[in-house]
Amino acid sequence: MRNRITRRAALLTVGLAAASQALTPATDFTASASARASTAEESLRRYTQQKLQWKRCDTKGPDTLQCATLTVPLDYSDPDGKTIGLAVSRLKASSTKERRGVLLLNPGGPGAPGLDLPAGRLQKAAEGNNPAEGNTPAPSGTPGQAEESDDNYASIAWSVMCADTRTWSHDPERYRREAIRDKARDPLYGDFAATIKPCAFWRQGSEPQTRIDNTVGALITQNEWDPQTPLFAGQAMHRALRGSRMLTVAGGEGHGVLYAPDGNTCADTAATVYLTTGRLPAKDLTCRAAAGRK
16 A cells, blocks of 8 residues: 555656656747837837827817827837837817717828818717717817828828738739729729729838738628728628628728718718717617618
């Protein structure tokens, strides 16, 4: 009996030693990863904890719309390197009791100005008013600055589009073949759309692609005939965001869906409920574009 216990104790000791040896690399790896994360967090602290100086955006706009400049690293992998300033705006909730949190607005574009987004039709919808009534003047630009020039906007847009994907061809001959093919298939516009782009000569972006695969409760709105973000792309995003609902405007045309002057009441109502209460539609929703308002 004693020998049996001794053998079991010896085996247990060996097993614990083996387990300890097996766990050591993982423990070291976890500690190393934690140290790297801590270092990265520390290096970004001056950005994440900066105090913004808010002031009225523009004398032509509402006095409640405030603007500031946010300093960020040009390259997040080199936070001690060159920095740039991003113009941001805010519109505080009129009632602290009814405040639900922060609604971040990004105009997309990419690179389009968006300082005026908080004020106007979206604000009216959140307050329960008709977004199509009246018009709120937009601020003329960033604090103390005029709007970016068209050339600068084009440069920003291409820098995002070219660096945002790894699929741009760098072969001029391929663009030539596709332009000839598309001109025959679509005589009005085909060869223009297929011609060579700046991205053919743009070096690959350094930032890794973001993988989208989660259960965030997002509401995705999509026109059936959106020329910039086609229907299949919106549907793919809906599949990736597994907790989302999709609102499709059947027969809808154009890039914008919500709160247009001649907007879609069905889509606007569903979006307003989501933005003011956080409630998604019970299932995916299809609205119809009104006759003459596609």
